[in-house]
Each structure stands twice: as C-alpha cells, then as structure tokens.
Amino acid sequence: MTTLSIAEADQSCIYIEKAKQLAQQYAIDAIERDQRGGAAYEQVNLLRESGLLKLLISTKYGGYEQPWSSALHVVRELAKSDASLAHLYGFHCINILVARWIGTPEQVEFLERGTAENNWFWGNSVNHSDRRLTGRREGEGYRIHGVKHFSSGSPGSDRLVVAWRDESDDALVHAAIATNKLGVTVHDDWDGIGQRQTGSGTVQFDDVYITADELLESKEQAGKAFATLTPILSKSVLTNVYVGSALGAIEDAKQYTIAHTRPFIASGVEKAIDDPWIKRQYGELWIQAAAAESFTDRAMQVLDRAWHRGFELTIEERGEAAVIVGAANVHAGNVALEVTSRIFEVMGARSATRSQGFDRYWRNVRTHTLHDPVEYKLRSVGDWVLTNTYPSTLYS
Template identity: 45%
Template sequence: MSLVIPLHRHHLSEEIAATASHEVVETLAQQLAATAVERDRAGGHAARERDLIRQSGLLTLTIPVAHGGQGGDWSSMYRVMRRLAEVDSALAHLFGFHHLQLAGVRLYGTPEQQASLLRDTVVQGWFWGNALNPLDRRLRATAVDGGYLLQGVKSFASGSVGSDQLTISAWHEPTQSLLIGVVPTHREGVRVQADWDAFGQKQTDSGSVTFDDVLIADHEVLQAPGTPPSPKATLRSQVAQLVLANLYLGIGLGAFNEARRYSREEARPWFAAQVDRAVDDPFVQRRYADLWLLLRPAAALADSAGALLDQAFRRGDALSDAERGEVAIAVAEAKVLAHRAGLEVSSQLFELTGARSTSARHGFDRFWRNVRVHTLHDPVDYKLRDIGRHVLTGAWPEPTAYS
C-alpha cells in the first residue's frame, strides 16, 4: 500500500521536471490544503487561493515556449491537476479549466490569434474562465459590421468569477451552429453572477454570465458559425473529458490518502478483530486493497489517455478521424474508471475509518460531495455505450462537445 503516493508523485517528479518544478507543485498543494476544509465549508470565491495559483507560474504550463510559456504537454498538466485535486478539487477544477480554454485557443485559433492571446496570457498573468456550455443556447450571436453582437445568458460558467478572459459559445440562428470566441470578462455588457449553489465543488466559480449587446470583434472569433470542425478542432472535447477524469481520480486519491492516514493514526479497531491497531484488522486490509485496485488501473488508463492526447496534438492538422477516435475511446475508458473509483473510495472510506471520522473538523465528506457533483457533468452511460459499440462494431465515438 505504500505505493499510493509514489504512483503519481513519482511521475510528477520525472515527467514534469522540465516544465514545472516538483517543489512548486508541492508548495502550492500544501498552501491549498491548509485551508481546504474551512473554505469548502464556507463556499464563495477563493480570491487568495486563485492568486496563489497565479503566483506559482503554473498558469503558463501548457503555453508553448514560442509564446513565452513553459511548453508542457497535456500529461504534465493532468498530473499537476490531479495532485491539486487530492487536496482541493474546486481549485484544481479552476486550474484545469484555465488550461482547457487555452487548448481552445490553440485548436480553433489562427496562428495570429494564438500568438496574441497566448503571449498576453503570459505577460498579463491572465486567469481564463469558461462560458462555452454548448447545451445552453440562450446566448445568441447576431452578425454586425466588424463582428457579432452577443445577447443572452450562459450557465455552468466554471471559473468565470474572478477571470480575466472568457471563452464563449453563442448560437447563430441563420446557420444553426455555434460561434466560438474570446471576450474579456470586464468588457461593457458582460455581467458575471456568483450564483453557483451546488452542495459540492463550491469554489469553482461556476456561476452564470449575462451578455447584454456585447460586441465580439471578428478577430476575437476563433470558430465562425457554419465552420465544419476538423478532427484537430474536435480534440477540445477530449481535453475537457480528461480534465474531468483526472479530477475524479485526484479526489479518489485524496480520499484514500486521508482515510489511510486516519486508519493509521486515529482509528480504533473493532473489538471482535482482537487486534491492537485498526490497520491490523484483516477485513480493513482487504477493503483497502479493494479500493486500491480501483485507483491503480484508473491512474494507469488516465496516464495512457494523456499520452495519446499528446500524440494527437503533435499530429495537428494531419490528425485523422481514426486517430482522433483512438483518443476518444482511451479517454472514455479512463473517465469511466475514474468515475467509479472516485465515487467508491469517497463513499467507502467512512466504513473503514468509523463513526468518529464523520466529525465536521475532518471534512472527509467533501470528497464524496465534490466527486458526486462533478461526476454529473455528463452521463457516464454514454461513455459506456461508446466503448461497447466500439468493441462490438469498431465504430468510433461521434465527435461532439462531450465525446
């Protein structure tokens, strides 16, 4: 069982040494951990902690060196995010979604747009937010001279509160398609509402954003309405789905590590076990093994999917439909196992740690609440359908915003 920490931290120290120092990541993780229970209880906007992430330099991790960033690959970002999710999944969510918006710039934007937006992210220290929820078509785009006017609302806008830039999608009625673009959060007519009130992931700043006749200029449009997406462009959904998988996995690892520490240091053995320490109870040992065997394959598949995603990014415009499909299946597999591991570990930990572990001072319930809310992002059954259909017929998942 001593392998649980080396599993991800060993990879962290080896795989991201060239882009983000292990010490920087660990320092940030400990800073977030120090107030995680208290902040989870309070909810609201974690401005100080967002500044800690900004000051760490990790917001530039996936920005290419040519644009002033660290040039890290997606595997590196996911491992950093997974580590942060162990201690604070809400702030890890913000970190992951920031890099997801940067992925959109790289996948949809022209070379000129990428150069401008990515370099300004480095120079200005921008923290990106999301207003791209593709299922919410209440935000409409109307063509005008020089761009489009945006009118309406976007929900589930993760990271919008306190952000500097927003990636947006808006429905264009004439073409029956989405416009995707970038709007500064503080532009006139943009109003961010901190109305997120779920029982988990409380500090993800996932409120709603209202746009009241907001102009988005042509040069801010990353994908014009009616533009058929290339296989490369459709990788954004895979970046997003693997963000979710690694968040679930990080929560599961965090719950496991906290439960293990409690079992070692505080738990009392059940009298019928006739042992002096809870960790010597064979039933406790067996249950920990079961949980470990949920986490270990989930981590292996998440890492494998990350490596495939990196390969697909390097293929760029040459990426084929089949290569894109391979990534989608790998990500679906990783997400299903991470989904199961996160829910099971965060729930079963109480059966291993006992009644005293439910004290509010420990905050162990946050792991289950956070992963339960987050795993509802999109139905896992459709990931299982995609996997099963591929196994039976060889068909690849249809490229959508979720697959």
Template identity: 40%
Template sequence: MTTVSHRPALTAVNPKNPEEWIQRAAEVAAILAVDAAERDRAGATPFEEVRLLKESGLVTLLGPAEHGGGGQTWPTAYQVIRTVSAADGSIGQLLGYHLLWFWAARLVGTPEQIAHVEAEATKNKWFFGGAVNPRDEDVVVTDEGDTIVFNGHKTFSTGGKVSDVTVLEGTLLGSDTHVFAIVPSDIDGLNFHDDWDNIGQRLTESGSVSLNHVRVGWGQAAGFVDKVFQPRVYNTLNVPTIQLVFVNFYLGIARGALETAVTYTREKSRSWLHGGYEKAVDEPYVIDIYGDLTSKLWAVEALTDAVALEAQVIHENAWNVTAEERGEHEVRVAAVKARATDVALEVTSRIFEVTGARATATKEGLDRFWRNVRTHTLHDPVAYKRREVGRHLLTGELPEPTWYS
C-alpha cells in the same frame, strides 16, 4: 482569513522539466491542504487560491517558453491537475478548466490567433473561465458588420469572478455555426450571477452568466477568416481533452480522500472492541479495504497516464489528425472516464468504512471528497461513455463528434 493568504513562500527556482512542475504542483497542494475543509465550508470566492496558482506559474504551464511559459505538454498538465486536486478538488477543477480554455485558441483558432492569444495570455498570466455550457443553446451571435454581438444566458460558467478572460460560445443567427471568442471578464454586458450553490466543488465559481450585447470584433471570432469558419478535425478535440481533465481531477480527489483517510485511521480510528486487535491498522477488514481501493486507484491512474500519452501524439499532429485517429482516441478517453468515475465514487464513499463513525464529524471534512466527485461526475451520464466503448468493440463504430463525445 485563510492560510492560503498567509502561506509560506514557494520554491524560488522556476521549474524546468515535468518532474519539477509536478513538484511545484505538490507545493501548491500542500498549501491548499492545510485549510481545505475550512475553505470548503466557507464557500468564499477563491481570489487568494487563484493568486497562488498564478504565483506558482501553474497558469502558464502550457504557455510558450519564449513568452515566459512552462512550455509543457498535456501529460504533464494532467499530472499537475491531479496533484492539486488531491488537496482541493475545486481548485483542481478551476486549474483544469483554465488550461483547457488557455488551449482553446489552438483547438479552433487560426495560426495568427493562436500566436497572439498564447503570447498575451502567457505574458499577462491570464486566468481563463468559460461560458460554454453545451446544454444551453440560447446564446445568439449577431453579425453587425465589423463586429459580432453575443446575447443570451448560460446556466454554468466555471471561473466566474476569478477569471481575467472568459471564453464565450454562441450560435450565429440564422445558422448552425458556433462562434467562440475570448473576451475580458469585465467586458460590458457580461454578468456573473453568483448563484453556484451545489453540494460539491463549491469554490469553482460555476454559476450562471448573462450576455447582454457583448460586442467584439470579427477578428476575435476563433477560426474565422472573412467571416467563414475554417474547419479541421482538431477542432473537435476539445471534448476528449476536457474529459481527460475531468478524469484527472476525479482521480486527484480520490487520491486525496485515500491519503486523508489513511492518516485518520493511523492516528484516530479505534479498533472494534470485539475484533481482538489493539490497533485499527491491524484489523483484517481495514487492511483489505485499503488494499482493494488502492489497487483500483493505481490501475485507473496507469490507464489514464497511458491515454494521456496517446493524446499527446494527436496534439503534436494537430493540423493533420484524421477523423479515425480522433474517434479511436475518444473511445479510449470514454473508457478511462467510465472507470475513473466509478473508482472515484467508490473510494470517496468507502473511506468511511475504514475510518469509523467519528470520522463523519464536520470538522474532519472527509465528506467533501465524495460531494466533490458526486457533483461533477453528473456532468454527463457515464453510461453513454460505456456505450461508446461497447459499440466500437462490437461494430467498429467510432463516436460521432458532439459536445459530449
């Protein structure tokens, strides 16, 4: 039994502002940090961890206040994701993906769908998963009159068995029109295969899923009116929004690695016997590396926060955002994604240079930080992010909206 299920009570007072929500995330992180390495090794389905996210209120952080939600904005949500990820990258990813899919109705839905989904999701504290892996195009949606039917397979479906609802995506038969729908995760025909067995992010329930005659009403097809999709530029904001989710849990994992390593160096590392220093914290190379890694992390965190504030302006203008505004924002997101990837990988690998050979013991769990970052940063090649930035600088070209840009 993990300590997550035998945890101290959270602060009774409900958070009311961004600072209090970030503090609530820090409380959750402190609970998760106690046995993060143990839970990573066990790889068990994180039912208790998701229960903690629900009880803390973090799952309804973006929900309307009139329905009991936090009523917060994406800049606060990104800080919360980063804070939780410092303790447990898997749970930070689950929370980040949940918040993105909670927002899915706003991204592609009609005003009526947005109001309905956000009210129900907030009041019932739905935890969202998503079967929307864009590399898999074999989910077909068939029009059967008043209903549509999803059939196919997705290689990845983050959230899996711990989700209450799942966002589905497929292509309408005989067209190139994509259809999104939010369905109960226990709906007939939706089968999670429990085959996530990767080196990192082990608790994200990101295995494959099959859709066998999953039937929903046309009214659940997000953004469709009379079976016709109602397009707007904001529909394409799902990519930069989730890429900033990625950035923040990468940086959170890096922060957790650095803080864990600092504690180890202070309490357990030994100075080199030929260095002439009594304590590891006095070793010049140790001081230099920590200073270097901390400076780089601070710089990317500052850029990330700036880009998050830029994104909020677009979210507040969702119905009128232009293609140019969207494209320029995507370039900024691409830049911060590239830097966060590089810095997170560097921090999580170089901490061993300043903790020493004994720090590689399995019981210390320091390897989980690198495994987590290395696993998820392969989601899409960072070279293509740098290319977006370079082409915009040289030619003024804006990225064409795709599943990855």
C-alpha cells in the same frame, strides 16, 4: 510512441513539484473553503504566481510548451487536496488553446503571448445546452445579450471563452473576451453540492458588443480531426480529477485511521491499524485507485501522441484516443465514487461529521460524474469493441 527526453522529463518534474506545493497550501483551509463555497480568488492568485498557467503555451510566445500529460499530472496533484482548483486549472488549459482551432494565427499569438506575459487566468461561458445567450451581426462584430450557466472559472478570471447562438440561423459562435468587458457581469451564484469553488454559476451579458478581433470564427481548420479534441481534453481533465480525489481521500483517511480510529470490538486487537478487516479494506481501496491511475496514465500517453500530431492527426488516430480516454474516464469515475464513499468504513462513525470534511471528496466526484453520464460513454466504447466504430467527435 511520443516519449519525453531526459531534459523534458526533468522539466516536467519541476512543474509537478510546484503542483504538490500548491496542493499543500490548498489543503490548509480546503475544508473551510468547501463549506463556505464562493469564488477561490486567493487560490487562483497562487496559481498565477506559480507560473503553471502558461504550461502548455508555445515557447515562442513565452510559455513552457509542455505535453498535455504534464498539465494533467498537475490536475491530479491539485485534486488530492482540492478538486475545485484542479478543475479550474485543467479547464484554464483548455480555454487558452481554443483559438488554435477556431482562431487566426494572429489571435493565437495575441492570446497565448498575453497569457504568458500577464498570467491571465481563463474561465468560460460556453455551455452549449444553455441557449439563453444569443446575438446578432452588427458591423464586423456581434451584439450579444442573455445569460449562460455553468460558467466555470469565470469569477476572478481575466479572459473568458464565450459561446452563443446567432439569432438569424441558430449557428454557434465563439469569442475570447476580457472578463471585465463593458456589459459583462459575473455572478458568484454557484451552489452545487460539490466542486463548491469552481465558480460554475451564471454570467450575464447586457448588450455586449463583440469586436471582430475577439470573434473566433476561422474556418481554416474546420473539419480536421485535431480541431475536435475538446471533448477528449475535457474528459482527460475530469479523469485526473477523479484519480486525484481517490488518492487524496485514501491518504486523508489513512492519517485519520492511524490517529483516531478504534478497532472493531470483535477484532481482538488494540489498534485500528492491526484490525484485519480494516487492513483488507485499505488494500482493496488502494488497488482500485492504483489501477485507475495506471489506466489514466495510459490514456494520457495516447493523448500526448494525438496532440503531438497536430493538424496531421487522422480521424482514426483521434478515434483511438477517444476510446481509451473515454474508457479511462468511466473507470476512474466509478472507482473514485466507490473509494470516496467507502473511506468512512475504515475510519469509523466519528469521521462522518461535517467538521471533518471527508464528505467533500465524494461530493466533488459525484457532482462531476453527473455532467457526463457513464451510460453513453460505455455505449460508445462497446460500439467500438463490436463494430470498430469510433465515438462521435461531438461528444467524445
């Protein structure tokens, strides 16, 4: 089992403390920004200033080389007040590492060192189910054209991971490019009911030339288990968004209940905090959230071990990580949906107004859980329980 040394644990606490400070800043206008929507330029700049963007980058390139659990704890803390920024941070961490399995060593150094030195913030335009972005070989590079939706983090980013289909053979091709590259237009047109400031809208590519050094098409690590970790990483990020959202919702509801909620008329008490029904509800909600947090912590330990193995990771070790992370993701998502819905029961009717903004917790969780249906993750875990078959590396 991979464990942190005392020095590493102390260092990790420093980053988590920074995340808590950021979360407090985000909380100040979180309701207003959620209702307004649009890109979170100022909040992303605060992330840049925090130094957290280079948390996972190798120390030899100027980063802090922390385990994934450190980054995921940051995601969880941010999600307590702003799930959009938690999402953006988590996927930034994934995007900067993509070159490690489909790039050359030279590309890895250039992109990680550039991020560490310049505080580059990474977005993506890789939604594989959106096939409207295509390209053709031209010289040593590619000429691409079209649009791509669900491009989270693209507004205000410095770098983008991009994926398109080759027009000749339908192969999937990736690149890491500057967001301000000629012919690239980021549209701030995301209008989801939740995750309102993730910038998950459309990026347009008008006859954009991708140079050879921007292409991520190294085959050196193809087929290795470590090169298939992206689905596990993305599920881990969202799991911590769910847990953070549930914990943040309970804390917000608690403060409201103490200050504003009236006891039910039949309770026979004068204060809401003395209402036995309200007490029972809070106990139940907290227990569910604590259980989800504990399961998620276990999943993060498994992920850390898998990540530490690097390209020595076996398909069996990868499969075990996929099962635990997938199961934690299902549990955390279900708990977060229930908690963020039921907080209104312990706050009362006056809490259900737009100005209070408590509904953003549920809307954020609901929006994410729709992207990765619980049904298929449950079937994958059930298949493993019955037949010891590991989940597909393509989706899990």
